[in-house]
Amino acid sequence: MPEPGPPSSAPARLRPVDLARLSGVSTQQIRNYEEAGVLPPVPRTDSGYRVFGDAHRRALLTYRALSKGYGAVVATRIMRTVHEGDVPGALALVDEAHAALHAERVSLRATREALETLAGEPPEEDVPGTDLLIGEVAALLGVRTSTLRVWEAAGLLSPRRARGTGYRHYAPDEVRDARFILALRRNHYLLDHIRPVLEDLRREGGTGALRSAITTRHTALTSRTAAMLEGAGHLHTYLTTLTTLTT
Secondary structure (H helix, E strand, O other), rough: OOOOOOOOOOOOEOOHHHHHHOOOOOOOHHHHHHOOOOOOOOOOOOOEEEOOHHHHHHHHHHHHHHHHHHHHHHHHHHHHHHHOHHHHHHHHHHHHEEEEEEHHHHHHHHHHHHHHHOHHHHHHHOOOOOOOOHHHHHHHHHHHHHHHHHHHHOOOOEEEEEEOOEEEOOHHHHHHHHHHHHHHHHOOOHHHHHHHHHHHHHOOOOOOHHHHHHHHHHHHHHHHHHHHHHHHHHHHHHHHHHHHOOO
């Protein structure tokens, strides 16, 4: 009795156009994937035509799944490392990506907690509308001028220096930032921990906008985590298939 052939959904031989249609890319992109190591080595006929098979189909599907969560660059590195025979190295790349995602989540949580600390602070519209000198800012906040200089040396504040006199002039946004720094310092935040919060505040334009941005980023992180889990599942299945084929 002859052995059954491969199922129709997984033909023994695929053309570049078949893989291209499968993933919604051009045949040139399939060749790019081959050159980048996304696909395993592709045999050729005597006349030089590429001969793709089910292993290449599986690799392509795995790469596409990985790209959704890890991004194209990392997904390419993972697949190339697998096809170079370094599975532990590929898994290390997966670990690095998850660690980076975790660090981003921790940073986001810290920013949210910092905003909760700032919730009881004076409204941002109470910030003076004109530049203040260092002594005036110190009096407004109830701190020493040396404290403001320390914050400036740490890169948290950048007051404008007047020509000739060199006096520091704090614009309204600098006074606002100084208030934020003071509030966070009172809650034992280190200067290095305050810096990213300030950067986010400046980028978003204020606490209200930053709260909205945090919500958006949290939702994006959750979606990315789910996509990474799905991609990792595809990778596990692909690695299992490779192990089966080589044992």
